[in-house]
Amino acid sequence: MSDSFGSAVVGRVVATENLPAGPHQFHFWTATDTSLGIGAIVRIDDPHGKTVYAVVVDGRAYSDLVTPLHDVVAAQGDPAAAQAPTSRREVRLWTAAVLRQVPDEPLQPVPLTDVRLATVDDVERALRMDSYVRAERGTGLPIGLYTSGGTSAPIQLDADFLLGPESAHLNISGVSGLATKTSAVEFFLTSIFQTFPAQKGTIAAVCINVKGPDLCFLDQPGELTEADESMYASLGIDPRPFDSVHYYAPFKADCVNLNTLRSHPELIGSVEPLVWGLHEVLDYHEVLLNRDDIDAKSDAFIDFLADRVVEKEFRDDWGTNHRVLTFADLERFFRSVFEGLETAGRSDMWRTHHMATMRKVRNRLINISVRCKGLVTDDGAVNDLPFGEFQDRAVYVLDLAGTDQLAQDLVFTRVVSKLREHLERGDLGVDHVIVFVDELNKYAPNDGPDTYVRKMLLDISERGRYLGMVLFGAQQFRSQVHRRVVGNSGTTVFGRMDMDELATPGYQVLSAATKIKLATLPKGELMVRHPHFTQPVFLKFPRPPVLPGPIGIQRYPPSNDVAFEDAVVMQLSALDRSLEAGRIKQALGGRREQDVRRALLAVRRVRPQDVLGYFEAALGPAVARTRVDEVMSGGPALKSVDDPYS
Amino acid sequence: MPESTAHLLSQAILAAGGTVPNAVAAHSRIPQPVEAPFATADTVEHDPVRAIGLGTAGTPPSEIAFLDGVQWYGVAGRFGLVPVVRGRVAAAVLARQGQELVAQFVGGEEFIVVPVDRLPGEGITVLEQTGLTLLDSRAGDRPHPIADVYFAARVVESRREAVELDVGGKYLEKDRGGWLVVDGSLSGYDWVDNRTQLLGVVKSHETQFLQGLDLETALTLPSQHRTSVFARRVRGRRRVYTWYLRLWPPEGHDLLHGLVRLERPAADGVVEEATAVSRWLLAERAPIAAPDERWDRLLYPIRQVEEYLRARAGGWT
Numbered sequence: 001m002s003d004s005f006g007s008a009v010v011g012r013v014v015a016t017e018n019l020p021a022g023p024h025q026f027h028f029w030t031a032t033d034t035s036l037g038i039g040a041i042v043r044i045d046d047p048h049g050k051t052v053y054a055v056v057v058d059g060r061a062y063s064d065l066v067t068p069l070h071d072v073v074a075a076q077g078d079p080a081a082a083q084a085p086t087s088r089r090e091v092r093l094w095t096a097a098v099l100r101q102v103p104d105e106p107l108q109p110v111p112l113t114d115v116r117l118a119t120v121d122d123v124e125r126a127l128r129m130d131s132y133v134r135a136e137r138g139t140g141l142p143i144g145l146y147t148s149g150g151t152s153a154p155i156q157l158d159a160d161f162l163l164g165p166e167s168a169h170l171n172i173s174g175v176s177g178l179a180t181k182t183s184a185v186e187f188f189l190t191s192i193f194q195t196f197p198a199q200k201g202t203i204a205a206v207c208i209n210v211k212g213p214d215l216c217f218l219d220q221p222g223e224l225t226e227a228d229e230s231m232y233a234s235l236g237i238d239p240r241p242f243d244s245v246h247y248y249a250p251f252k253a254d255c256v257n258l259n260t261l262r263s264h265p266e267l268i269g270s271v272e273p274l275v276w277g278l279h280e281v282l283d284y285h286e287v288l289l290n291r292d293d294i295d296a297k298s299d300a301f302i303d304f305l306a307d308r309v310v311e312k313e314f315r316d317d318w319g320t321n322h323r324v325l326t327f328a329d330l331e332r333f334f335r336s337v338f339e340g341l342e343t344a345g346r347s348d349m350w351r352t353h354h355m356a357t358m359r360k361v362r363n364r365l366i367n368i369s370v371r372c373k374g375l376v377t378d379d380g381a382v383n384d385l386p387f388g389e390f391q392d393r394a395v396y397v398l399d400l401a402g403t404d405q406l407a408q409d410l411v412f413t414r415v416v417s418k419l420r421e422h423l424e425r426g427d428l429g430v431d432h433v434i435v436f437v438d439e440l441n442k443y444a445p446n447d448g449p450d451t452y453v454r455k456m457l458l459d460i461s462e463r464g465r466y467l468g469m470v471l472f473g474a475q476q477f478r479s480q481v482h483r484r485v486v487g488n489s490g491t492t493v494f495g496r497m498d499m500d501e502l503a504t505p506g507y508q509v510l511s512a513a514t515k516i517k518l519a520t521l522p523k524g525e526l527m528v529r530h531p532h533f534t535q536p537v538f539l540k541f542p543r544p545p546v547l548p549g550p551i552g553i554q555r556y557p558p559s560n561d562v563a564f565e566d567a568v569v570m571q572l573s574a575l576d577r578s579l580e581a582g583r584i585k586q587a588l589g590g591r592r593e594q595d596v597r598r599a600l601l602a603v604r605r606v607r608p609q610d611v612l613g614y615f616e617a618a619l620g621p622a623v624a625r626t627r628v629d630e631v632m633s634g635g636p637a638l639k640s641v642d643d644p645y646s
Numbered sequence: 647m648p649e650s651t652a653h654l655l656s657q658a659i660l661a662a663g664g665t666v667p668n669a670v671a672a673h674s675r676i677p678q679p680v681e682a683p684f685a686t687a688d689t690v691e692h693d694p695v696r697a698i699g700l701g702t703a704g705t706p707p708s709e710i711a712f713l714d715g716v717q718w719y720g721v722a723g724r725f726g727l728v729p730v731v732r733g734r735v736a737a738a739v740l741a742r743q744g745q746e747l748v749a750q751f752v753g754g755e756e757f758i759v760v761p762v763d764r765l766p767g768e769g770i771t772v773l774e775q776t777g778l779t780l781l782d783s784r785a786g787d788r789p790h791p792i793a794d795v796y797f798a799a800r801v802v803e804s805r806r807e808a809v810e811l812d813v814g815g816k817y818l819e820k821d822r823g824g825w826l827v828v829d830g831s832l833s834g835y836d837w838v839d840n841r842t843q844l845l846g847v848v849k850s851h852e853t854q855f856l857q858g859l860d861l862e863t864a865l866t867l868p869s870q871h872r873t874s875v876f877a878r879r880v881r882g883r884r885r886v887y888t889w890y891l892r893l894w895p896p897e898g899h900d901l902l903h904g905l906v907r908l909e910r911p912a913a914d915g916v917v918e919e920a921t922a923v924s925r926w927l928l929a930e931r932a933p934i935a936a937p938d939e940r941w942d943r944l945l946y947p948i949r950q951v952e953e954y955l956r957a958r959a960g961g962w963t
Contacts, residue, residue: 064953066937074932084932085706086947087745 007122010034010149011094011115013044023098026054026110030092032061038517039527039538040148041118041126042096046111050103053118053126054096054110055535058513063088095511097535099126123153128532132158139197142235143188144526144539154235155539157491159197161531163432167490168465171440173478174495178523181474181495182214185436186544188472191237192434193393201431202392206385206415208437209399210408216262217552218395219245219270221545228542239545244394247271248385250375250403250411255597256567259374259402261549264556269574272604274398275383276376278327280414281368282306286452287406287413297357304353305361309333316340317350327369327376334362372407383601387418390429409453412443416456416469423467432468435460440473441480454482461488479504492529494536496521510536564593568600575603576611587616595619668898680852685878687855690887691917692874695860700870704925707843709824711741711750711817714951715810718962719802722758725769727789731759731798733781734962735806736955739817739826740947747950751813752958755805759798761785781805807834818842829948832909836881839911845923846886846909849943851902855888867905869895872924875917885912891924893931894942904942 011030015021030036038059044052065071065088075081096115101107102125123146124130133140133156140156161167170188174180189205196203209215221241224232232239249260249271257263258271285302308314310330314322318340322333337358341350348355369376385396398415400408416435422428437443437457444457460471461484473489475481479501486492486506497518501507507515514536518527524543527536547555562570569584588596599618608614649657656666689695715737722732736754740747757779762770764787773780785797811834817826818838825843828835832846855878856864864873873890880886886909894904908923910916927945935941935949 065933070934070936073936074934081932082703082705082929083745084946085745085929086742086747086933086950088933088946089950089953 007043007116007119007151009114010036010117011042013110013112013115014093015109015112021110021112023101023107023109025057025095025097027093027095028115030094030115032090032092034092035149036094036117037148038513041099041123041146041151041537043116043118043122043126044110044113045116046113050101050108050111052101052110053099053122055099055126055537056094057097057511057535058095060093060095061090062093063090099534100128117149118151118153120151120153123151123155127155127537128534129156129158131532132156132160137197137199139200141188141195142191142237143528144541145231145234146537146539148538152234155528155537157528157530158532159192159200161490163192163196163200163203163434163470164465164468166465167531169461169471169473169489170491170493171478171481171486171489172472172474172493172495172526173476173497173501174474175498176476178496180523180526182438183524183544183548184493184495184526184541185472185474186215186218186546187541189395189434189436190239190242190545191235193242194237196393202429203432203434204390204392204394204396204430205434205436206396206398206419208408208412208415208435209397209401210438210442211401213261213401213549213553214438215397216247216260216399216549217547217556218242218397220547220552220555222543222547222551224543224545231540231542232545235542239542241546242393242395244391245270246386246394246396247399248274248396249399250274250372250407252402252561253373254561254564254567255374255377256564256593257561260399261401261553261558262399262556263558265559265570265574267556268559268571271399273383273601274375274385274411275601276414277382278325278330279311280382280384281372281376281410282310282365284410284414284417284452285365287409297354298361301353301357301361302365304351305330318344327366331362331366334358334366371404372410375403375407375411377597383605385415385418386429387422388427388429390433392430409443409451412437413453413456416460420460420464420467420469423469430468432470434470434472436472436474438474440475440485441477444473444482444485446480446482457485458482461485477501479506490531494518494521494527495525564596568596571600572603572611572615575607579612583612584615587612587619590622591619665897667900682853684857685853685855687888688877688879688885690875690877691889691920695856695863695874695876697863697867697871697873698921699868700872700921700925700928702925703870703928703931704922706926706929707825709741710827711739711824712747712827712829712945712947712951713737713739713810713814713817714829714948714955715806716952716955716959717802717806718959719759719799720962721795725766727791727794728761728764728769729791729794729798730769730773731783731795731802732778733757733759733798733802733805734959735802735809736959737806737810737813738951738955739813740951740954741824742947747947747954749954751816752955753809753813753816754955754959755779755809757781757805759783759801761794761797763787764789811835818844827945827948829945829951831880832886832911833880835911836884842911844911845927847927847943847945847948848888848907848909849940851905851907864890865901865905866896867892869893869904870928872908872920875920877912886910887912887916887920889920889924891927893928899942902943906943 011028013021013026013028019027036056038056040056042054074084118126124133129140132138139159141159141162142154142156144155146153146155162170172181172184207215219241224239229239247262247270249258251273252259258273260271262271310324316322316336320336324330324333337350398411400411419428419433444454460469464471478486499519502515502519525538525540527538529536565585565588568588569581572584573579599615602618603611603615606614652670659666715735717735719731719733722730724730734756738752739750741750758773759781760783762782781801783798783801785794814826814828825845828846830846831848832844835844838844854861867873867890869892871892875887875889877885877887888907888909890905890907892904893906896903930945933946935944935946938944938949
């Protein structure tokens with residue numbers, strides 16, 4: 001029965017010499033048919049005005065049966081014997097961890113009195129949310145609903161502790177395939193974008209999609225149940241997909257079809273190619289070169305190239321002027337140097353760099369355009385994220401699911417570096433940026449080589465909060481992620497966990513019951529740790545308001561790769577549906593593919609009203625190509641390459 | 647290797663057709679003398695008394711309650727040689743609802759027992775000022791450090807019986823139509839209507855009503871058997887019907903293992919119901935009342951009443 005405290009008495013604190021009540025943990029019993037469970041928040045009031053809030057972390061039940069043998073004797077050895085007319089006296093004994101004592105001082109053992117289920121207001125006070133939700137300039141960000149014992153209360157994180165500057169970063173763990181990690185992050189981003197406090201400025205998100213179609217349909221509405229909509233209403237969030245989503249994907253090896261699962265004709269128009277050239281790559285050569293390759297001599301020569309050659313006017317020792325802008329220019333530069341040295345018969349050294357070092361660097365750099373073909377081009381055409389023009393509440397998805405590890409590493413490193421540079425200068429376009437990285441254990445493993453990518457992640461983890469750069473990392477096994485990366489994450493979220501993972505030392509602070517609950521957590525439920533919460537809290541969250549990847553793929557099946565000409569038609573048609581294929585093909589007639597690619601990139605970048613007109617202008621006037629045999633007409637016929645002896 | 651005395655003795659007894667228990671406890675104290683070892687009984691069902699097989703356990707009645715009482719006493723102090731005994735008694739009726747036991751009536755009291763005639767006037771005054779009831783132990787004029795306490799304890803016991811009768815009476819007054827199972831004999835229930843579904847379960851066998859072959863039949867009953875119903879007298883001419891029931895196999899134990907004596911107010915139909923009542927009482931063997939050392943004769947619900955009363959009483963402070 002409820003009373004002036006607002007909720008019914010469900011239990012009573014007990015303390016014995018062997019099982020005493022302390023200021024941080026205590027025990028209480030309830031009726032056997034209680035609605036209480038692990039994760040429930042309870043309230044205790046003593047007659048002197050002290051209120052204790054606690055969360056249930058363990059539960060036990062036992063009867064007065066001293067030994068199982070007594071039960072065997074009573075049933076006369078027959079487990080199927082008729083049920084005993086009287087059930088044994090049973091106790092439900094719960095262990096609760098104190099969340100908060102009001103007033104805080106003096107900190108004393110929990111009073112041995114009644115236990116009540118927490119009301120909505122109690123939950124807010126228990127988790128200290130009142131300090132940032134009720135404040136004049138509140139910083140609460142709803143992330144789910146606490147639901148236990150019939151109480152449904154919104155749980156809010158403190159924006160100052162999730163997105164800086166007090167603390168920052170979010171790390172989410174959970175087994176794959178239970179729609180938890182990605183769904184939760186999508187929902188969190190929805191909530192953050194809608195409730196981010198105005199006084200904290202602007203915010204955007206960069207999501208790096210490294211597998212499957214999970215993040216490919218953030219602009220498409222998902223299907224929600226009534227329960228989901230009710231949860232959204234309780235949390236004060238509008239269940240709508242993201243208003244502003246920008247997709248980027250590298251090309252495939254053919255350099256015309258985009259390497260993304262969002263290639264359905266209705267959607268491909270909103271995917272921007274991610275194309276970098278030599279300039280974009282050279283600063284991050286450490287990512288692309290094997291660790292063994294990087295020695296002091298190679299590093300020095302690469303620095304020489306970056307400082308003196310690339311994008312500079314450079315005259316070599318044999319009188320040739322170079323202006324290296326692309327990988328093709330770089331190849332010409334190397335060839336000139338090597339031929340010059342050979343022709344001159346000089347030693348193996350050139351400007352203090354050994355020929356072998358130069359050849360090694362040349363091989364590795366030139367091969368980059370092959371190894372990352374589609375992302376890195378050798379013809380100078382570039383299309384990049386709009387650094388400096390990031391929009392508030394916009395999501396930038398980098399779809400790298402189809403690219404190899406090397407390209408993923410390169411994109412991650414460069415994008416994060418550029419974001420950091422711009423945030424340091426304050427010219428990114430937004431004040432805060434969330435970087436979402438899945439499979440964090442791959443990029444920042446706990447063991448293995450000290451890669452450039454891991455250093456980058458460590459740097460974000462440790463310094464990002466001062467810059468406004470926040471890492472949302474996800475992985476299946478938290479124990480496999482570098483300790484400093486997870487340790488610097490102010491907010492930690494757990495979905496259903498693997499039991500083996502829970503047996504690792506990082507989970508020792510959790511009770512056995514909490515671990516088992518984590519190992520059996522249903523879809524849509526999470527356990528959250530946040531700096532304001534002195535104990536982990538279980539909560540439910542609704543499905544994200546966006547189309548899930550697997551359903552999106554069914555609704556918008558990816559297009560098959562098409563021939564170069566057809567790919568151009570498709571991409572231009574996606575930008576202007578009134579365009580006829582015939583007119584586009586007519587414009588393409590006889591043009592070199594690299595020119596077409598460059599023009600196509602320009603159109604995509606500018607997105608003009610007159611798509612075809614702009615495309616034709618970008619192509620420039622057609623230059624009549626003269627056939628070699630016409631030039632050589634009258635001269636001796638060339639030998640056939642098929643028969644060098646003819 | 648020489649045989650142990652226990653083994654030697656067991657072999658000898660068994661060879662001559664006797665029985666031996668699985669284990670023999672060694673005692674060092676002589677048992678207290680039994681106050682009333684024998685009493686008379688009237689034949690009711692069969693003459694001589696027979697052992698009647700019951701077959702399988704029956705289903706207990708759906709409406710049933712259990713009554714028991716507890717008592718504590720201790721010497722709180724002395725005025726010279728005169729002991730001041732503090733007593734506390736309690737009793738309760740717990741009714742079974744589904745499989746749970748729920749308290750229906752609870753009673754109890756705390757008091758002081760002294761030999762009033764030998765207590766100095768000042769002692770009586772200060773004891774009365776405590777607010778506790780002062781009861782006379784009637785221990786006589788001659789002081790005895792042990793007998794004085796014994797007489798006081800008897801008063802405590804009688805108060806416990808009175809409280810039991812009080813809560814039992816309150817329960818029966820409601821005329822619920824169900825059964826009331828009482829721990830012990832029905833000696834105090836001479837006032838109840840003979841038709842009342844009242845059952846006493848006697849665990850101790852200090853007083854023997856049968857003799858000769860009848861007694862042997864009763865004390866050597868096989869498991870899941872009852873004796874014929876016979877009658878014993880209580881308070882003048884009133885009678886209760888009674889019979890023995892073996893709840894657990896006695897093999898490997900002493901004579902009285904698993905043996906209870908049941909009592910019901912003498913009335914028409916009681917004899918006919920004896921087998922049915924015995925059968926449903928067999929069902930009450932589960933759960934067993936272990937670890938109580940009387941588990942072979944103590945019904946679990948009765949033990950629960952005791953536990954309930956002890957838990958309510960708290961500490962002896």
